[in-house]
Amino acid sequence: MIGSPQLEAACRVLESHGGSPITSSHGPVPELLERAVVAGPMFDVADRRFLLRVPNGMRVLVEDGAAVTIDCPAHLSDDDQLLWVLGSAWGALAYQRGLLPLHLSAVHLGHGIAGFGGRSGAGKSTLAAALTTRGHTLAADDVTGIDASTPGRPMALPGHKTLKLWGDATTLVGVERDRPVRSDQPVDKYYVMVGDDDEARRALPLRRIYQLIDRRGQPEGGAEFAISQRRGGEAVVTLESAIYRPRFGEAILGRRRLFELLAVVAAGTEVFDFERPMRRDRFWAGVDVLEDHLSAGG
C-alpha cells in the first residue's frame, strides 16, 4: 500500500465484497498499453489492464482488479494523486472486480442507501451535503460501487472517498471547506469533511435512485418540483445514464454483462426522476421536497 489511509479505506470497501486483496504502489507505468481494445485520449483498456493518463504527468495502471501502480512526478502531493486514483482509476478497478460503479452521491435511507444521479453539474454532491446538514448520513460522493451479483438485491458499497464541493456550493450549503482538491493547479473546489467513518462505509441495499433533472425551459405555469417514479424500460434508461464511465465498463466487462448488472439494479431499486429548477434561491425548497419524499419511503 502506498500509505494513504484514504486509499486503504477505499480498497477495503471493494475487498469487503470478495475477490483478491488490493495492493497499491509507486512504480514505473507505461505510457500506452499495447493491444488496447479501447484507447481514449487519456486512457487505454487492454484485457485485464487499465491505464489512466492525467494532464499533470501522472499515470495509473490498474491490473486484474487487484493491483494499482502509480507513476507520477515527485512534486505531486498525496491529494493530487488520490484525486485521480479514487475517481476514474477506482471506477476501472471496480469494473475489473465485476462491480457496477454508478455516478451517484448517496445518503443512508433507513437500512439502505438512496443515491442521487444526474449529469455533471446537476448538484448531486451539493444535495447530499445539504442532507447531511439535516441529519442524514453521507454514504458516497460522486461514485457509488454497486454489487449486483445477487438478483433482486443490489448492494451499495459506499464511502470510498471524501465529499468534494465547488466553492459556491460550500457557501450555499453552509459547510466548512477543509482544503482544495488540487494543490498543483487552481480549482475552486474543496474537500468537505462530513460522515467520514467506518459505519458510513458499510455495504447496504441500494433502495432508491433519484435522477436530478433541471426543469429549465419548461413552459410557464407547471409545477416547480416533481418526483415521478420510473419503471421497467424507463427505469433502465435512467439507470443507463447513471453508469460511471460507460466506455470503461463496456471495454472491461463487455456490453452484455454491463446491462445484465444494470437489469439487476433496475429490478431491485426504486428509480425516480426529481425535477427541480436549478436556482440557488429555490435550492432549500428542493431539499425540503426531497426530504419529505425520503421520509415517506424510509
Add this chain to the structure above:
Amino acid sequence: MTVTDQATRGGHDRAAAVRRLVWLASYPKSGNTWTRLFLSQFLTGSVAAVDLNAIELHGSISSSRPSFDEVVGLPSSDLTDDEVDELRPRVYEAWAGSSAGTSFIKVHDANRTLPAGERLFPASLTDCAVHLVRNPLDVAVSLAFHQGHRDYDRTIRQLNDPGRVIAGNRRSQLRQTLLDWSGHARSWTGERAFPVATFRYESLVADPIGEFARLVAFLDLDGADDRARVELAVAGTRFDVLQSAEAATGFRERHHWQGRFFRTGRPGEWRTRLSASQVTSVVDAHGAVMRRFGYVDDAGFPC
C-alpha cells in the same frame, strides 16, 4: 446581402474519411439555434411541427461537458479550464472517428490556436464551417434579454472585451473563449485550412429560402437542389412557429430568468433600445468588421 468567405473547397479533400465534422459557429445570439433547427427539419424532411427539445441533428455542442468527460475518461470538473482546452481537440477526434456520417457541431468559441500550438478545431477533422454573423448592436440587445437584464452597457462591455470567455469552471458547459465580437468574426472568416461560409443573420431573416438554400448547397447535403424541401424546412422553423412551439412545450435551452428564448428575432431592435453613446461604443470598437458585413455605411454610420 450575401457574404461568403473561403467558401470554396479547393485543396481541401472533403472525401477524407476522418473529416466528418461541420462546425456551426457563431457569437452567441446570432441565429445558431435557428440554423440547427432548420437543418434538423431539412435533413429529416419532416412535415411535422418542429420539436424544440429533440433536435434531430447529429452532433453536439463543442463545449459539452458530459461528452468531454466520457471521451477523455477524466472529470472535467477536476481539471482547470486550460487543461480542458488542451484536451478538446482529442474529444473532436473521437467524435469524428466514431461518427458514421457528418456531425454538425454547435460552436460559440472563437476559432483559435491553443497555447501548446494546436488548433482548437483541427482542419484534419473538419469538413467545413458555417459561420453565422449578426449585427453586434442587435447582439447587445439580445444578449441582455438572454442574460435576464436590460443593462446594455454590460453586454456592450462583453462584446468589446478581447478576453471574453463564457461558461467553464463549475458551469454546465466547458469554458469557451469568444474574444471580442470583431475578434470572433475574424477568427472564423480568416480560416484558410478548411472552407468557411459566412451567413448574415439579417439575410437569413430577409430571404430565408434563398439563404438556407445556399447554406445546404454549401454543405452539399442530399436534396440540396430540392427547392420544395428547403421551403418546407423554412416553413417549419418560421419564427412564429418556434414561438408557438416554445409556448406549448417549453425549450430546454431557455434559462429561468429569460421570458422566452424565441423573443422577437427582428433585426434592427437596437434602434429603439440603445442610446447614442451605446451605439457609438460598439461602432468605435467594431466599425471595420461591421462595415465588411454591411452593418455600418461607408461614412461609418450604423445602418
